[in-house]
Amino acid sequence: MVRQEIETKLQAAFKPSHLEVIDESYRHNVPAGSESHFKIILVSNEFVEQRMLSRHRSVYRVLAKELEEGVHALALHTYTEKEWKELGDSVLASPACRGGDKMTSML
Numbered sequence: 001m002v003r004q005e006i007e008t009k010l011q012a013a014f015k016p017s018h019l020e021v022i023d024e025s026y027r028h029n030v031p032a033g034s035e036s037h038f039k040i041i042l043v044s045n046e047f048v049e050q051r052m053l054s055r056h057r058s059v060y061r062v063l064a065k066e067l068e069e070g071v072h073a074l075a076l077h078t079y080t081e082k083e084w085k086e087l088g089d090s091v092l093a094s095p096a097c098r099g100g101d102k103m104t105s106m107l
Helices: 002-014 052-062 064-068 081-086 102-106
Strands: 018-023 037-043 073-079
Touching: 002 018, 002 037, 002 052, 002 064, 037 081, 052 064, 052 073, 073 081
Parallel strands: 037 073
Antiparallel strands: 018 037
16 A cells, blocks of 8 residues: 555656556565565656756655655665666665664664
8 A cells, every 4th residue: 555655656746657666664674564665766757967866855755744654764766767778677686674683673
């Protein structure tokens, strides 16, 4: 449900040529069924002449409600169509969770 809301908002705001919203919550130390960690691949010419920080800020503005209500982390990959083609339509895998496990967090 959260994933779908994120996808809908990003579609409306950026009119992307490519969008993937991947729920990576299962890779983190969260309760089963949590929707709190997402990888977003967003390709839009709305990003032309914008630096990465500006692109990310615009995504954060669009998803402010989700970030306030439980989304803990966004791995943002924001590209123009030209940049995306130069990457061969792929991004690096997300790194392993560094939040620790239940035993580590209790120490």
